[in-house]
Amino acid sequence: MDDDTSTLTRAKKSLFPDLEKASDRNHVIKNFTSGLYKLRESNKYLTVAIISYFRKCFSYATVQNVGNPVGVRDNILAIVPHVYGDHSKCGDWCKEAEVLNYKHSYKYMGGNDLNNQSLRVVLDRYLERYTTDDMTHKLSNLGSTNGNENMNSMIARKAPKGINYSESESLESRISAAIAQKNKGHQYIIDVNEVHGLSPGKSTRKRFTSLDIRCRKKAERAATVQHKRRRLQLKEERPNVNRVREVEEGTTYTSGVSHIEEADTNEVPSAPDRPKPASEHYSLNDLVVFDLETTGGGDNDSILQILACHLERGTCFTRYAIPTSSYINHHITTLTGLEYHGRTMYKDAQAVDACEIGVALGDFKEWIHNLNTKEPILVAHNASFDGRMLNNAFQRHSVTCSRCVKRYADTLPYFKTKYPGRKGKGAYTLSSLVHEYLPGKQFSFHDADEDVRGLSELLISSHINEEDLKCHLTSVEELTYKSLLKTNKMENIGSYNRAVKNKNISIIVSEKLAESGLGLDHLKTVAGRSGADGVKTLLKSRCGQCRFNVEDIMSEL
Template identity: 30%
Template sequence: MEADMVAQMVKDLVVVEKINVSEIAGDDDSTGFEKIKKQMPHLEIEKTSDRNHIKKNVNSKLYELKNSKMHKEFTQKVLDSIQKNFSYMIDQNQGSEDGIKNGLKAITEHMFGNHTFCNVSWCGGLTKGDAYKHLNLPYGKDLTSKQLKADLEKIFQNKLLTKANQLSKLSSSQANESFNNTVASKAPKRLHYSGSASLGYRVCSAVLQKNEGYEYMSKVNEAAGLSPGNETLKRAAISLDNDVEEEIPEPLNIRIEGDMKSSPLVVFDLETTGLSRTSDIVQIAAYSEEKKFDTYVMPNKPISPEAAAITGITVVGNQMLYNKERVMHKSQFQALNDFIIYLSTFSKKPILVGHNIKRFDCHVLYNSLKSHMLWNEFCSYVHCFVDSLDLFKHVKPGLKSYSQTNLVHELLGETYEAHNAVDDTAILNKLISTKCDFDLYVQTLSFSCLYPYFCFFISM
């Protein structure tokens, strides 16, 4: 946002609306903040950094280091572990500058076997000694590369340690970003509604959606005297045929704009608490040639015995277990938000590919994102979806089964650990990259991010 706009907004709040503004959250660009101090020198206001921008900047530095290919030991699993450690450290030490300083040192030292800066509440190395195995490092062993350690220290100690006070007082602009995406969905910039008289109504509809949810439309109609009226569902039902449809018809195809062949390919998979589209997510994994994503997610609903038997994921108290081994996990909101941050790091909007996603995963993802008001933001970072089940029906017609395990067995001659999202995405990426011409089918088989949204309303 332009510095003049930031200053004017704060000025309107303070001078016109008589609202006390004591804090402004944003990225590391302080131009707007300096403009405010210059125009209102007597205003006691503090600038805080945005949590997501900080994490995104650190993630970018880590990927730069990994892509440099200078360190053989710096695998994707190590990178994921560092990301998790940094995220937890930031969240757990808000309000404590000393805690941030100690945590920044512990991130690198802990992974290299030095537990001087660790805390007994989270580090098993302090209690188990030499018998300790890392949960998130290859083979559970300490890292050993001195050069890798030095490069990581440049990121976490040389650059971030001086900002410990700033990191201990982070804010979140997530609500603003979510609202901005809602406004963009009502008034896309490419259609230039800013020159139209309807802009005010479109922005107001975004405000209503934010405050009231999608039910605002029925409330507006009722307030305007349009509901109930002559054109009602009850009257319309009189003219409907009595024939029962065997299945819900497919929604209309929505045109997808842009060059899909230049978009990066990201294979993703979800593990859930059950087989219903309203199930909770318990694991999210994504795989691309550039970068990977994996996290376990603490569900709000119980995991069904059938799902636990298939995935090996269970919950005991406030701990998650995979094959009876404790794993690090995140809340539903944090996991979904981190997934969006991961997608935002691609230079172009990626195409999300998954197996049977058109019938299941997309709908579970939609329900989860919608419940946390993150759906619009998610869509802003995704080009489209492609279901690999439909893809291989075109590529290899006539197979008895198109389950992913059967495709792997028939086409690759391999077996793998099915129903673990990480393994599912890796093997599906191998299938797509070696056994089909993806570019040949992407235009035909792609479907919009709005697909599960329309399915939801058709099923009502």
């Protein structure tokens, strides 16, 4: 049990006075950490990173010395010398003897040994309280209340506290059902039915067998080192996330806030949510090679031609689209041969059928749907451009394609991996690759028909398989995210010009902040609301590992 209840005292009076308890490991470590945070109030050199490191060392001392009070005491006494560079008293948990130029895992002082002697005296005095005979006996026999909490959770699901089952006849059955589930899993329902001569049914048996398998796999996954580390990481991030939200939103709830006329209601834009990586599973039957011709590379430029071809079947789709501005500049005409005059589109001086871009996108969506592939992947050379333009067009013209277009594949990094060592500018352009690896083939590039045909033949000649493009897949959500970052940067980067010129904010930090949607005015809002600490919290959440000086930034605010 934990150390915060009177349960033990009551149990001794009700049962027998010699009853002993095992303290909960998590509560002991939590109390140890809380004590360090109290010391931090009067010791500025005791950083959060060092406290986390002490917590880890203390946890090692208890976990590796179960039933060994002497070992617990020796390991706890070795923690402070260990952090200060004296490893003579360290146990197996210390890797100093195995690692050349050993560094501690905390980031403070680059992982080097601590050297502040006044802090060492404080830490030695604090850890001594955990080395008494009673305390080491207690620490060598720690338990866990996780099983109790799990049992309580099961009972709460069978008999919710919000409903008064305590006076009902069903309470005993509900608690018995929770105990049976705890001991036997969901299989108990099938056993109860069989005892009473009832057929559980095929669907019932399948359902509860599936639940038991899921629970077992979840328990196995939770016991892995990777899962435990990830859980600790999320736990450390949680308070910071809440703090960032407070800084962004201002005071949203406090006593009497509605009576404050000048309450700060200005919200700072939240950082765009980073999407999950695209799934890596696909088959060659999913690949559709496509290319676009456009009036330019901007988000507001128009698509002039869409051409796509299924890699394995060879079935193709093509549509010419009327530019939204009804104008194609001379440079684009020179590259692509496309012109638009008098409501007629021309390709190499020959009139071609063209339609509105919304109609062309709808036809393209229907063509993809009729391919009947499991999950089509649109493949392009430099898909970051073609995918972004197509994605923007779908959104601008309200054509929903989430079911038929979910992922893009980029062949540019694929060919760099497939044919390494090519040198020179343009070594991996489509024309250069075709000239090198498809000798004798004649293609006219900056022509969607020719680009798609050339890329398709290149992929086939490279003997592409179902493993090659796994690392080069991008989801529609990822492209939308990158497009949003670009838009945010264009809108906000100018506000940092003076700060960058004065060298109070680095170019990298200014770009990170701009991409996340923050301008200098937003930082001024945060500074007025939460001071330098609020600005520091926000910068850490938006800039990652980038270095910055809060004092320099505050001078600009």
